[in-house]
Amino acid sequence: MGETLRNIGTRARRVDALEKVTGRARYVDDLELVGMLHLKALTSAHAHAELLSIDTRAAESMPGVFAVVTGKDVPGENQIGVQIADQPLLASGKVRQMSDRIALVAADTAEHAEAAVRAIKVEYRPLPVITHTDEALAPGAVKIHENGNVMTKKQVIRGDVEQGFAAAAAIVEDVYEVNYQEHAYLEPNGCIAIPEPDGGVTIHASAQAPFYIQKAVARVLGVDYARVRVIQATTGGGFGGKEDYPSEPSACAAVLAMRTGRPVKFVYDRAQDLAWSTKRHRMKVTNKIGADGEGRITAAQVRIDCDAGGYTGLSAIVSERSNSTAFGPYRTPTARVDTYVVYTNNLFGGAYRGFGTPQTTFAMEAQMDELAARLGLSPAEIRRRNILGPGDETTTCQKLTESVPGIETFEAALARSGYEQKRREFEAFNQTSRWLKKGIGIGACMYGGGLHAGGQFLEGSGALVHLRPDGSVLVSIGGTELGQGAFTVAAQCAAETLGVALEHVRVTPSSTDFVTDSGPTVASRTTVMSGNAVIDAARQLKGRILEAACELYGVPADEIELREGQVLKRDGTRLGSLKELANTAFAVKKVNLSAQGWYAPPRKTWDNARGNGDAYSSYCFAMQVAEVEVDLRSGRTRVVRVTAAHDVGQVINRTLIEGQIEGGVVQGVGYALMEDLKLDQGRCLNPSFTDYLIPTTLDVPEVDIVLIEQPHSAGPFGAKGIGEPSLIPAAAAVANAVSEAVGYRFRRLPLTPERVLMSLEEAGKLR
Amino acid sequence: MNLEEITLKINGAVRSAPMPSAIRLVDALRRLGYTGTKEGCGEGECGACTVLLDGRPVNSCLLFAKQVQGKEIVTVEGVGRGHPDGMHPFQKALVAAGGVQCGFCTPGVVVTGAHLCDTRPQASVQEIKEALAGNLCRCTGYAKIVEAVQVAVAELGKQS
Incomplete structure (x- = not known):
């Protein structure tokens, strides 16, 4: 290596941008x-x-x-x-x-x-219609399926949690409930x-x-x-x-x-x-955390009741992520997780960006603030003392070894946002401001990239790369393009590896006919999986044409470099064009100019009974700080700014990463404040954009992004996933900021103006 | 179903076909091959179906095609007419800024945004946001769309 990357870490234009801004892109209804x-x-x-x-x-x-x-x-x-x-x-x-x-x-x-x-x-x-997990679990409840209403039960057992609580100087325990998100x-x-x-x-x-x-x-x-x-x-x-x-x-x-x-x-x-369609699950999270006098967690216990709706779907898999990473980015010397996946007659729970973790993150991050208050620490300080680092073990007893910049990411978010100073300023402001209250809150997350050990039967992804005799390249991946930019990342990986100019790489629509079963495009896995598969295919092709080049130009293969469509000697002397080389390789040498690439991470071991093992191949950290203003007359919250620090391994495309973070944060803000599906006897009462509100241009905060690059050896050029970590901590950060602004702990989402006013009224905080 | 000849002026051309008399403008446009215009909600909330009607942005899902016969309609396919490469500076700016992700809201955003650049080049950031508040986007968080308006306005200023 040591060569300059030409197509990685850039702001390369999306490969599908032109067709989308001109209206030519063909969606299924077209x-x-x-x-x-x-x-x-x-x-x-x-x-x-x-x-x-x-x-x-x-x-x-x-x-x-x-x-x-x-x-x-x-x-x-x-x-x-x-x-x-x-x-x-x-x-x-x-x-x-x-x-x-x-x-x-x-x-x-x-x-x-x-x-x-x-x-x-x-x-x-x-x-009888069962509308809550508590009803479904009550003795004598009508059975939705013959085998009862508990679809599955999962757990994580780490050490002796009772001993951990016995050693604690402070314990916080509370119940958090979150509604669906569409x-x-x-x-x-x-x-x-x-x-x-x-x-x-x-x-x-x-x-x-x-x-x-x-x-x-x-x-x-x-x-x-x-x-x-x-x-x-x-x-x-x-x-x-x-x-x-x-x-x-x-x-x-x-x-x-x-x-x-x-x-x-x-x-x-x-x-x-x-x-x-499916929704982000409703969950009831009963979270109990104990810490010693210094604020170091000694024990962490949680019970998760996940409302699956009428069928299993992906709920058992979604809740495995809640189960395995319920305590966020923190050290938990002893821990116990009990996760119940429960049938109800509500809406169908399924996969949604974050996959069971925004719910548990909301609970955990609120508990960290509560624990800090109990111990007289700042919310930042208690987190700082507990964030996992290299060599530490996760709740599932997995040792973190490579690319673990938890504390770096956290400190970057604090420094960039001016957290401590703003917190003092807002406190002073609130003393004199009767109706407008300001707050600042932290949301922290550690996300396992790729599929959980329990889902690794689906792991592995393919790519098909053709080098055409004119030097152009056609790529097909097993992953899919949803808007996140997967095709652009695939094109960049091919361009970088084959030394072809990006505009001569075309990515075809994904088809099951082109590659082996590549699993789903989920779990923030596609840059890593499809990116590595493209690199694998492109390297095979590169090896073949360099062999041809060696004969054609009489130069040893290891002295030849492909760069932006040109064939060069290491010293920069031009030998010819990729077009000429590809054509000769094909027409004269009869080289196979098509290659299948494949990538699968190493097998993970997992003990289902104890919930112990290598839950995920790698982890990334996401630390966000939200600043809010709450108007006590209307109950309305305005999120002014979110500082989002993200550990991304290596940036492949800066514009796309920013787009993921800006979009993810805004979805999290919607989850925190406005998105509220209403049900009556299992029927959705507001299935429209008139009654189910998502953020518009007027609801979004400024999003200030900090990227931490500590490459991971398993990622393409060192990259890690970003799709979901962008969203996960946002709602927790906003909810903590609101709670701090008004001096009242909210334990339900979303924080609609009605909920804020009614909760404060009930608590006697509006007098 | 009663069919009648519906005639529309779209992007400067006259197009007509027999269609159900109560057909919505969005459906008529799509039947006539202008599939860039998208339906995201069917009730005027999301703005994916935005077109210009006599120079003003409207939700084409809330209008009958019959109502707008004789009026000038501009769709995403026609926004770039008369500009270099057939692309409005806002379209180019949207590409450069990265204000496009899944692309489904993009035609509506393009129509609203290009109209804003053309008619209110002095708009403040708050006014840009207000103008785009009827175009829902679930992917981008809007930052790069707002940025693209600012870039395009500057570009149009240079051209004139």
């Missing part, structure tokens, strides 16, 4: 095909009921209707459960959440399909299924995980994986919401495409998307 049908679904009228009868006769004879199907018409297995087979594609016998599908209609127009859906008659026998990607779910002449099917979908869709479609159709091709359409945001969920609409469209022999489009409107 595709029209001859003879295409439109699909509409009938969903349940009850959150919990026995299904007595479905009468589709009237619907079948409606104008334009090609097919009406129910559970009995699914050609393969009527099952969509990604981890546990507890979720039928189309309801059979019972419904367990409002989004359960009863029947599907395919018609020549969306209007005809909608009219036919309304003509389907269904008889139900309603059952992903609110701007493009609702959508897909098109096209029947193939050979009995297979092609799916174009707005999706994060084409390989999940492939498996789900093969299962419901009863066909080989090899007959199911899934192509990712340009995808208008995902944030986890398009990890597992798109398998459902895709499987529906596939069933009807096979039944009718026509292409079938299934695109949701906003209300459907909000009501049917």
Whole structure:
């Protein structure tokens, strides 16, 4: 190495920017095909009921209707459960959440399909609706599934937590509850299924995980994986919401495409998307922390009740991340975690950026402030004394060895924000200001990059790289582009490794036909996984063409360098162009100019019974400081500034990293302050952007970013993931700032003006 | 369903086709091939469907196509007309600043933002934010979109 990086650490323009600003980018609803049908679904009228009868006769004879199907018409297995087979594609016998599908209609127009859906008659026998995990766990509660309401139980046991508490000088214990968060990607779910002449099917979908869709479609159709091709359409945001969920609409469209022999489009409107798709889980977190007189944690205990909704989906996996990293970036000499994943008849919990950790982080960070107050320390000082460093063990007894800049990241956030000084200033300000109160708060997180040890069967990612005889490069990755910039990072990795100019690298839409199952684009893993896979493929190609160059130019391969499309000697003498070399390698030397790359991290060991082991391959730190102003007349909070310090290993693309952090912080601010799904008997009452508010330009703080670069040897050029750590600490920081501003500890999210005013009123703080 | 000939003036061209009489403008535009205009919510909250109607930004999901026959419509495909490379300086600035991620809100942002640059070059940061408050973006946190407006305004100032 030692060479200058030309395409890494830059502000390279996104490879898909031009098509997106001109309106040319092709999303799934922009595709029209001859003879295409439109699909509409009938969903349940009850959150919990026995299904007595479905009468589709009237619907079948409606104008334009090609097919009406129910559970009995699914050609393969009527099952969509990604981890546990507890979720039928189309309801059979019972419904367990409002989004359960009863029947599907395919018609020549969306209007005809909608009219036919309304003509389907269904008889139900309603059952008691379970609307909270406490109800689900109460003795004698109605069972949502035959095996009861506890889907799974997980734990982490580290040392003797009772001994740890016995050694504590101060203990804080409290219950925190957080509501759902909706992903609110701007493009609702959508897909098109096209029947193939050979009995297979092609799916174009707005999706994060084409390989999940492939498996789900093969299962419901009863066909080989090899007959199911899934192509990712340009995808208008995902944030986890398009990890597992798109398998459902895709499987529906596939069933009807096979039944009718026509292409079938299934695109949701906003209300459907909000009501049917997965959400960030509601959680109840009971957190107990003990520390010695110096503020060093001696014991940490937490019970997590995760509201999964009616089916398993990814909840068992999401809660494993809550379970394994419940205590954030802190040393926990003794610890105990008990995580209950519980069925209810509420909305369907699933993957959302942060994957079960924004909830536990909110609780833990509030507890750190409470503990600090108890011990007379500043919130900064108590964290400083507990942040994990190199050589320390995590709660799951994993030793941290490489790239562990927790304290560096933390101190950078404090210094940049002027935390201590501002805290004093705000305290003085609040003494004299009656209605406007200022606060500053810290949120801290340590995030495990990539999939948990329990999910490593999905680990590993592929890439296909072609060097064309004109010196241009075509890249396909197993990861997907959701807006985060994965394709641009892939192009940069290829350009850097092959010494080709970035504008001559093209990244094709991801397809299951190009690479081996690469798992989902989640867990902040795609830069590392797909980036390394691209580098692996590009290095193979480089080796082959350097061998050809050696013969062509009579120079030893190790003295040849490829740079920006030129072939150079180490001393800078130009030997020729990459174009000439590629063409000769292909035309004369018959070199294979295509290569498959692959990357998989080393196997992790995990003891499920004790929750001990190498939970994740590597960790990154995210430390954020939020400054807020709370108006006690309206209850409204304005977040003025968030200082976000992030440990990123190595910057690949500075503009993209900033974009991830700015966007992640703002989603966290929405989670903290305004995003509030309301439910009644399992039904979502506000499935619209009119009633479910996400931040606009007028709600966002200034985001001040500090990047800490301590390369990790397993990352491409040393990079670590950033997608989720950008969001995780934000809500905790904002909530701590609000609590400090008004002198009252909030233990629920979101902190809407109503909640702030009512809580303060109840606490007698408004007099 | 009653079909009738709907005729629209889009980006300087006259386009027409038989369509349901109650078709919304967003659907009519998309049927006529102007698929850059996106529907994100269908109730005028997200702004992904923003187009210019006689020079003013509107939500095309809240209008019937019939209502706007004879009026000048500009979509994302037409914002760059008359500019070098067929791109409005705001489009270029959005690319350079990194104000694009998933891209689904982008057509609406482009229409609103370009109109703002053209009509209110003196707008303050607060006024820029107010002008863009009807365009929801879930990816970027808006910082780079606001920055792009400032860059484009400066560029337009240099051109004139």
